[in-house]
Amino acid sequence: MPKYYQNYMDELESEAIFVLREVSAEFQNPTILFSGGKDSIVLTHLAKKAFYPAKIPFSLLHIDTGHNFPETMAFRDQMVQKLSVNLLVGSVQEAIKKGRVEEETGKNASRNLLQIATLLDAIEANQLDCAIGGGRRDEEKSRAKERFFSHRDDFGQWTPKNQRPELWNLFNANMNQGEHFRVFPISNWTEMDVWTYILRENIEIPSLYFAHERQVVLRNNCLIPVSEYLTSAENEKILTKKVRFRTLGDITISGAIESDADTLVKIVIEVAGMRETERGNRADDKRSETAMEDRKKEGYF
C-alpha cells in the first residue's frame, strides 16, 4: 500500500516552498537576504525548486560588512552568475564613509550592529517590500517567537509583544506604504535539518564549512580567525588549528570549532553529536542575555 504522508524533511521542504510562493504572489519587490552562509544558500536552493522551470523571482541582497571571508565572496559571485539573479549589495563600508553609522573601536569592535542601518537603508533605497531571511526559530530564544511573515513598521522595527497572530498557513501580508515584511521560510528547521537537507540535495557550500588548517586566536572561548581586520591584543597567541565554521558571518566575529569533518557526511555526524548551540561561537550573541532580541527590535536580520 502506498504511504500517503510525507517524511519530515519533505514536509519541511513543502512548507518552505509554500511560503516562498506566497511571497512571490503577495509582494511587489521581494529579496533574499544572502550572506553566503548555509541558511541563505539553502533558502536560495529552495527558491530554485519552488519556481522551476522559471527563474527565481527574487533578487539577492548582501549586506557587506567589508570584513568578508574571500571564499564567501567568490562563492556568492559564482552563485549569482549560475542562477542569473540580480545581486544587490548594501555596504557597511559605504555607510561609514557617508557618516550614516559610526565604527566601533577597541579589541572587540565589530560591525555587527552597523549592519542594521545598512540593511534598512538598502531596503529603502531599492524599494524592497519584503526581505526573505534564513532565520530559524531554533537558533536563538527570541527567534523562537518569530512569525513566518514578520511585520516591520516604517522604522524597520519589530515589536515582539504585539505580533499578528499566525494561524494555519494563512499569512497576512497587508501593510502600509513604507513598511515591510521579513519572511522566514525555514523557521521550523533546526541546524540538523539544514545539514541533513544539504546532504540529501547535495547542495554546494563554501569550503569554510569543511575542516581545514587555519590561524586563529582564542578569545572569549571562541576561535576567531586571523585576518587583516583582526586587532589582536599583545598577549594573544596565534594558533594553527584544524577547524571548520558552523556559521559564517562577518570574519571578525565568526568563531571556528576544532574539527576533522571534511566531508558532508562527517559534518552531519558531527552536528548530530554536538553539545553546544551553533551560535555559541558567535561573539555578537555573547554581549548580553538579550543581545539578539535587542538587535532584532531595531531591525536586525
Add this chain to the structure above:
Amino acid sequence: MEIDKNQLLRFTTAGSVDDGKSTLIGRLLYDSKSIFEDQLSNLEKISKRKGFDNIDLAMLTDGLRDEREQGITIDVAYRYFTTPKRKFIIADTPGHLQYTRNMVTGASTANVAIVLIDARNGVAEQTKRHSFIASLLQISHIIVCVNKMDLVDYKEAIFDAIVQDYEELSSKMMIKDVRYIPISALNGDNVVNRSEKMDWYQNAPLLHTLETLHISSDFNKVDARFPVQTVIRPQSIGFPDFRGYAGRIAGGIFRKGDAVTILPSGLTSTIATINKYDELLEEAFVDMSVVISLEDDIDVGRGDMIVKTNNCPVVTQDITAMICWLHNNPAKPNAKYIIKHTTNEQKAIIKQVLYKVDIDTLKRNETDTELSMNAICKIQLRTTQPLYIDSYFKNRTTGSFILIDSFTNETVAAGMIVLP
C-alpha cells in the same frame, strides 16, 4: 535516524499559569538530550542568580526580556526536538486569559494537544477553556497530563478522580481521542522515563505516546483540493510554452490524467503533468508543494482552486462559521473586512452574530453578541465573490479563514467554517 520514514508531529501545550507547562517542555527537551551545554550552563547561571536550587527549566521557553523578568510566557514559542522515531515541533502557548489568541494560533497547526492539569486543583476553568479550543480547532488527539503528582504523594485515587471529571467534560465536546498520563514534570516522572513511584500506571510515558501516536489517518485523503498560489511561466528557450500552476495540495490525492474542474470558472480539463521541481510524479497528495499543468489552455490564476470534477467543494458567498476574535478592538456593526481563505482574498461583511459561546459553562449566549477580544462566536458572513469551501470538520485548510482589518491591516479573527 532514517529521514525517509520519520514523520513530523506538531503538538501544542496548554495549561494554566502555574501548571508547569514550560517546565514540562523543558523536561522533554532535557531528558531527550535536546538541550545544548551552553544553553544549560547559561540556565544554571541565571537560576543561581535568582536563588533557585534546581535549574529552572521554564527559562528555556521564555525567550523575551519581559517574559524572563515577569516569569510568564507572553507569546507562542516554538521548540524543536528529534528522537530516533519522530521530529517534533512544540507550540508552547501561554495560559493567561488575555492571551487566548495565542492558544488558538498554536492549536491551528497541531496534530496533538497536551492539556496540563495540576493534580492538586483538578479540572479548572482554564482546563475547560483549553479543551474547548482544542475541540474547536479540531485537534485529533488530546493527551491529558495530570501534573505535580509528586505533590499529592503519587496517589492513584486523585488521578482517577481527575480522569473521571475530564471524561464528563470532554463528552460535551467534539474530541476524538483522549489519553491520560500521571506525571511530575519537575522530577521527570512519566515524561521521558517511566515513573518508579507510580507502578499503578500501566501505560506508556508521554514521550513514547508522542512517538507512536498514529497520525497519518488524520489527514483528509478523499477530497482533492489544490488552491493555486501562482502561475509558473518561464517563457525561456528550454520551456517556451510551459504553463504550470504552483500550490500546496490542501486535501486528497491528484493523479496524472484526473478529470479536474477549475473554480470559480467551472471550466474542466485533465491533469497533464505533476511536477516536484524537475521530477515528474504520477500522483501527489495532501501537503505536497507541486506544480500541476493541464491539457487545455484555460485561464487559471492565484486564488482559483483546482478540484476533481467528481468531488467539488461548496461554492457560495454566504458563510456560516465559528470565529475567535483576536484583536483588542471589537468588531464594528456591519463592518467590512478582508477575508483570506486559502490563496483567495475577498471582502466580507459580518451579517449577523448568532451566539457567543460562554467557555466557562459551554452554553450559548444569544443576548451578548459583541465580538470582543477572545470571544468565540457563531457568525454569518457574506463575501463579495464566491469562495470554494469545505467544512472545517472535513478539511482544516479549505475550511479555515482569517479576517483582516483593511484600515489597520491587523489580523482580527480566525474562522472555522460550518456547513449545514
